[in-house]
Amino acid sequence: MIRFSTVSKRYPGGHEALRGVTFDVASGEMVAITGHSGAGKSTLLKLAAGLERASGGSVVVNGQNLGALGDTALAVLRRRIGFVFQDHKLLFDRSAFDNVALPLRIAGFARDEAARRVRAALDKVGLLPREKTNPVALSGGEQQRLCIARAIVNRPSILIADEPTGNLDADYARAILDLFVSFHQVGVTVLLSTHDEAALERLACRRVALASGALAAA
């Protein structure tokens, strides 16, 4: 489903975030990327989602080599991958509903179909009663769940989450992790990063450890 082959990423200015990373994620698998902050977890996830391009090696998702895709094709591919951002990336000029509807709007869904899917996604994360609320008025955990709703509204086969439990207290974190487990159980390929040992225990999935941009143990 996702295949990294000797992937490296060097940012302008010379910082080398990833070096020769090779590993696979099978279809329907759940994998946790672990490592200290600065180990390259976020970069790895962004490369898998086509949000950034690798400097070397190849990233193949669903049989498509991302490096060979043009900007437009890459954008269209992103619609089939749900991404939960560490900083949520919510828009505060519109309601929770409209935030979740954004990917569908971009993909050109009809209004009724979009509304149905948005409500289903909001229901899944328990935010349906707050669909009209502006994200500013939501708690950190609720914002995280809203971001998850936006990530799953397109019904992606791959769900990627960058530190989904980062700033949450234990109860919230558990609820979020259970959500990912439930997506995994219905066949979604889940790739997430965390440095939280409690989270890893709860997920009970394969771990890929990164240290200073290279694989530590697979």
Next chain:
Amino acid sequence: MTVWLRLHALALADAAGRLARQPFASGFSILVLAMALALPVLAAVALRSAGAVASRVDTDPHVNVFLALDATDEEAKRVGQALRSQPSVSSVRFVPRAQAFDELRTTTHLAELLASLDHNPLPDAYTVRVATSDPAALAALRDTWSRLPKVDRVVADGEWAARLAGWIGFGRTVTLLGGGFLALAIAFMVAHLIRLQVATRRDEVEVSRLVGATNWDVRRPFLYFGLLEGALAGLLAVGFVQALALWTQGQMQVLAPVYGVELQAFSVALPEAGVIVASAALLGWIGARIAVGLELKGLAGRR
């Protein structure tokens, strides 16, 4: 196809909504654009009216060919034949000196003065209508005819019309150049407005890209915004010109008969209004395209 249409409808609705939500800001920018548009349109329309005056007077310029006082009837006839032999001559009218004298006596207040003369001071003359209005051709004819035997003087009436036509040509060039500059100015004005729009919607643009928007998806609402703004400015500009036309109609009605022409409608016809609105919309689109292209490149560079 339906998806494509829906995307465009959404972008158009988004742009219209943005215009409507900031009525003052949108109104002022559209007003400025409309005034910039109205100037060249007004100049073009005014020139057309002047051109109509010139061309109506100009279509058949008169050339008066005065014969020498001592020309005989036979010689006068020969001159007449020479005049008629020119292909560009549409009609030749002979005015005998006696008739000219009579006309002068009856149509002017010079009867007493004329009565005191012991002979008719007027020569025989031909009034020639020429089919060409080209000043060079007229000059050539005048040259040829003044060399005919017993021709005293050739006066080409309507030289003022040629001069007017010259000025109108100059005016057209100036209008075209000025119009070009103003068109550029309009595109840049829209570009600036769109830049501000993109700046205020930076987050939306960024998030949209993260969740799968292509460059076209991002550009679309801005392009429609430019298109709408341009089209509305075009409509308003046509409105300005029409209002001015109504206001000056009275003056035109006084002025037109003086030059022996019918009143030329000093206004914009419907197809012309369509062209103006479409061009303005296109300019708005171009401005938006430039601005969004530059802004997106800037955003992409930050990633």
